[in-house]
Amino acid sequence: MKYKFTPQVPGVKVMILRFLHLMFRGNKLYKQVHSTYIERKITMNTIDNILTFNETFVENKQYEEFETSKFPDKKMVILTCMDARLLELLPKAMNLKNGDVKMVRNAGAIVTEPFENTMRSILVAIYALKAEEVCVIGHHDCGMTGISPSAIIDKMKESGIAEEVITQLGHAGIDLDTFLTGFDSVQEGVKRSVSVIRNHPLLAAGIPVHGLIIDPATGKLERVVDGYKDLKQ
Numbered sequence: 335m336k337y338k339f340t341p342q343v344p345g346v347k348v349m350i351l352r353f354l355h356l357m358f359r360g361n362k363l364y365k366q367v368h369s370t371y372i373e374r375k376i377t378m379n380t381i382d383n384i385l386t387f388n389e390t391f392v393e394n395k396q397y398e399e400f401e402t403s404k405f406p407d408k409k410m411v412i413l414t415c416m417d418a419r420l421l422e423l424l425p426k427a428m429n430l431k432n433g434d435v436k437m438v439r440n441a442g443a444i445v446t447e448p449f450e451n452t453m454r455s456i457l458v459a460i461y462a463l464k465a466e467e468v469c470v471i472g473h474h475d476c477g478m479t480g481i482s483p484s485a486i487i488d489k490m491k492e493s494g495i496a497e498e499v500i501t502q503l504g505h506a507g508i509d510l511d512t513f514l515t516g517f518d519s520v521q522e523g524v525k526r527s528v529s530v531i532r533n534h535p536l537l538a539a540g541i542p543v544h545g546l547i548i549d550p551a552t553g554k555l556e557r558v559v560d561g562y563k564d565l566k567q
């Protein structure tokens with residue numbers, strides 16, 4: 335699909351709002367309403383809060399305790415879920431610190447096909463960044479368990495994605511049901527991802543591929559695939 339350049343010209347609504355703002359900016363009540371609106375906009379602006387914090391972080395050299403190299407000290411690449419509960423819990427529960435592993439995250443820790451983005455990251459971690467083991471970590475209560483593609487498509491439509499866009503994608507050969515599918519159980523999801531990685535034609539023999547499941551409440555790990563026992567011959 336070709337990208338069509340559209341110049342950023344303010345719409346009629348914006349022009350009217352600007353005109354009203356100029357007309358009434360001296361009015362006391364308007365001033366009150368306007369400043370409340372601006373205040374709300376500022377307090378809701380997460381990225382501004384992050385950038386403000388970041389200035390102090392760098393100024394105070396708080397990065398010093400995280401200094402490391404790009405090569406993983408534990409020579410491992412982990413594929414796990416993007417679930418927010420695992421952001422800090424997973425490394426803490428595994429005794430991992432900055433620089434220990436390469437971490438790839440996506441929805442559900444899923445590798446759907448041999449030649450897609452997640453698998454590329456894993457191969458790059460092995461061949462360019464000295465990882466020697468792969469570990470897939472799914473988790474209980476994952477959003478990708480029993481996910482309903484039709485419910486997601488409905489949400490897209492509610493958010494303004496036109497029905498005809500969905501139809502056109504279908505005509506272009508994109509099967510959204512498959513694209514948005516997760517797994518029936520996390521055990522099945524982890525085993526499937528491990529299998530795609532282990533059987534990849536570009537994965538060198540001798541690279542173990544492990545499968546674990548983490549509890550997002552307690553951090554407890556459970557092994558579902560022992561990569562050492564199942565080394566590629």
Ligand SMILES: [Zn+2]
Pocket residue numbers: 415416417441442443473475476477478
């Ligand atoms: Zn998840």
